[in-house]
Amino acid sequence: MKHIKVLALFFSLGFLFSCGESVVELDKTYEPKIVLNAIIYPGQKVSGISVTKNIPINTQPNPLTLFISDADLSITDLSSGKSYKLTYNSTKLSYEYKGSDWLVDYDKSYKLSISARVEITTLTATSITKTPKKGFSIIDEETVSGEIQYRETDSEGKVKELSLKLNLSPETNYYPISLVALDAGDSTFIYDNSYVEVKKDDVIKNLERYKYIQRQIQNVNPAALTVDFDINWISIWFYSRYRMIVYAADDNFRLYNLTYRSVQEFDGNFHEPKINIQGDAIGVFGSMIADTVYFKVKK
């Protein structure tokens, strides 16, 4: 009988522990941070520098409440040592340089310094970007432009690629490509596409997923002058005008853009993205050169 009692005890414990549901406490993880979305462009004035704060997981605030309007924010030209204080534009919800005495230059290092109050804490951070060298542009003659039929074929019946050719910025090896369907909507969606059946409800629900597409060219030969790249037709989901902006990006933007969206691993664990900011901020302070081309995809 003693054995039976021991066995019964074991399996009673087993039964007890083998039922139910486990719960994870999520509210202990929050730590306030400044969120920087700051890109500067050589040849242009500094504007559109977004400063927000992060929010606890599983909360539902209005995004407008996240913008920090009273940050102490400046950018210093490290070659001259001159510092430029940025001011908040409440219409654009971003910081900009109001003076007319400064344009961002090519191939120069700039340091952003910020101090802002988030929740009850004053947080500070700095970051340095080196702007890309001059020379980057889209070569219009060898890049898709004008009007093209969806999956247009050549005389041999082969589908024409959406070509892109770039003059490279010396020593810049990351070129993100932004493809935006300007007439995106459920009525312009290509339902008879070659890849997958998409229902109208799904288009309406996930319109932005189809409208905004990013591609990229990374680790291009630093000694090269030009590069060819084909945009795959799987990037095109609308009969629409398309705006394609190609950027020559600095290393800060490269590291952040390549890693910030893939922070959850396949076993569910998280890891840090690559952020080149020192202090209490997350996000990016980067510099890029941009060039734009438009084309239209017809039926």
Next chain:
Amino acid sequence: MLLTLTISRAQTGLASISGFIYDKASGEGLIGANVYLKSINRGAVTNVSGYYVIPKIPSGSHELTISYVGYKSLSAKIVIGSNEEKEFDAKLEQEDIQGSEIVVRADSTKIIDKLFNKPVSKIDLSPSQIAKVPRVIEADLLRTLQTLPGIVPLSDFSSAIYVRGGTPDQNLFMVDGTDVYNPEHAFGLFSTFNTDAIKKVEVYKGGFGAEYGGRLSSVINITNKDGNRNNFEGQAQMSLLSLSTTLSGPIGDIGSISGSIRRTYFDQTLAKWVDELPDYYFIDGNFKAFFDLNKSNKLSVSFFGSNDDLSFLLDKKRPESLGFDYVWGNLTGSVNWRTVFSPNLFGNFWVTASKFKSDFNFTAVEVKEKNEINDLTFKGAIEYFYNDNLNFKFGFEQKNVSGGLVQEFPGGIADVMRTRKLYSVYGSTSWKPSILWDIEAGLRGDYFKAEKIFTNLDPRLTIKYRLSEQANLKFSSGMFHQYANRIPRLFFISIWTTADENVSGSSSNHFILGYERALGEKLELEVEAYYKTYKDIYSYNQTFIADVTPESYSSNNLPVYKNQKGLFNRGDGNSFGVEFLLRKEAGAISGWISYAYSKTLFTLDGINQGGSFEPRHDRTHAVNVIANIDLNNFMRELRGEKLIHPDNHWTLGLNFTFFSGQPITLPGSAYLMNQMPDWETNKGSIALYPSDINTFNLPYYSRLDFSLTYDIQYDGWTLSPYLQVFNMFNRKNVWFIQYKYEVQNNIIKQGVEYQNMFPILPSIGVTVKF
């Protein structure tokens, strides 16, 4: 009694007795059988070929006893002349391990002696033990190993094992002497080892001898069945997942042949009607032929092949639909020659080949990948039994490994194909200064040739001491080196890479202290404490995409990656723990109860500011209870009555598992971020930022599994229908948390969703043996 034993040891002569111990029904050699000469209180244990030798024994009449768990003991009177090299082969008759009574006879090998003979941190498993552990649909070797102390899984969805804090790539898997690199079906859900074909599994959780190398943490040595040398026999099984059969029989008088094949069938059934299911199947097969060339020479030829084939089309009506083809598999082969040069000198030689290959083709996004590894190995092992107190082992291994990855994708090419050579030699000696002591010291030397040359000497030491007639104390220590690293990938088969000019070889030191005790005549208790260090271990760099650098460029100036720089984070670490295993191998109730406490800390360059952290697989507490209950005899054994052996009987299997929660990194917060500067804030403009690495713990994991089998025996046939229920109380164990977020109508909407492990999974099947 110990004094008597010690005195008798001195009475040695020049005669010897040696031979092979076989299973009477199948003629298979028995690994680990105890052979014992009562008159002089000396014995031996059969090796992997079933061979034993007791050297330097006095002439005269002796009583030889042979015993093996699950078999009836055999005793024989042997008369040995002066200087005679007596050969004595024996065949043991199998008995139903569950129905068998534990009657300790004077001629039985005691539990404590069996434990003393066993190497430190070694656990043996038989196919019947593997089959009896309740399963996820299909019997699986690796999932059975996950029930042993010191071996844990990461989740229900992977059969990969983490041994004493080590990662899965630190485990050496061998089938009939051949290394297997990616033993996975169905993206790791099942292992490739068909349990029907297995004869014995030896698991070394650490402190393994000089004959094993190339991995830091463990060795899983699988020996497949040679085949029945007496009769044709077979087994067929149908589970909800697969059909399998194993057949074997004699080849005249010279040997035997054995083959197994298993294939999943839902691609031919369910997938025909359910469009959403991908076309997927796996098939694997084993073949082994065994030849008794003569009394002293045995030859076996073994093959193993597996193939997984997955075709996925998101929309089967569209020719260029998003979809991919993915085919992968292993092919291994070995030729093994075992020879008795003289009764005291035994040789074992192999030529092995192992190939893993995968092909992936995702046409719509222009991605193609070939991943392969080829291994051709020559190795040999010599055992010299100088006398009862002193044995020697020598061996060599020469590996020729080639392989790597070729991947084409928009924006570049990865072409990392490599050829490597490894030369290893080892020697070890086992010295028994008295009946109380057994000291084994060994040394293994490696010469690994890559872009850089690595040479290492690994000393190994094991000391065993009989504390009393019921207890042993053991200590083991050693240094271990590894030159291969595995890159785990989501839904893709891992890629193996090796040490080179950018990545050093990894090393580990093991220190193990063990205590073993026989508890009465039925139970054995093992307690082991260990401490392990790791140096230069490599963890997959999760942000490698930002860190890889090309070695050259294509004609279009796009990158060609030919090295592994940036793929890994180098690190160090340590593990320590204590394990308790209470085991009962025979009787109406058999199984084990285990508890393991363990702690692992890694430091990785560039992670956590170089500070130490607990890796995701660290489980502080682990409890497993495995019980196999012969329902016809359960009450009889508890009441101490004689057990019965009916033709038809019921067996109940229970498996209780408890793991304390795994460390996890949770997102610390969410924030607004537009992916590209020209995009408007949209539904996807929310990003997550993690908290410090692995500072949180998931809730504990627990489940109870159940199986019920009814064996019906008729005219030499056994029909065994079974019911299995995995996670019978449907406990919702959290695997991880999925975060949902979007910006909608000026509100950030966030939500969390628990991704749970397997729910209750009932399955049925049937096994037929003839």
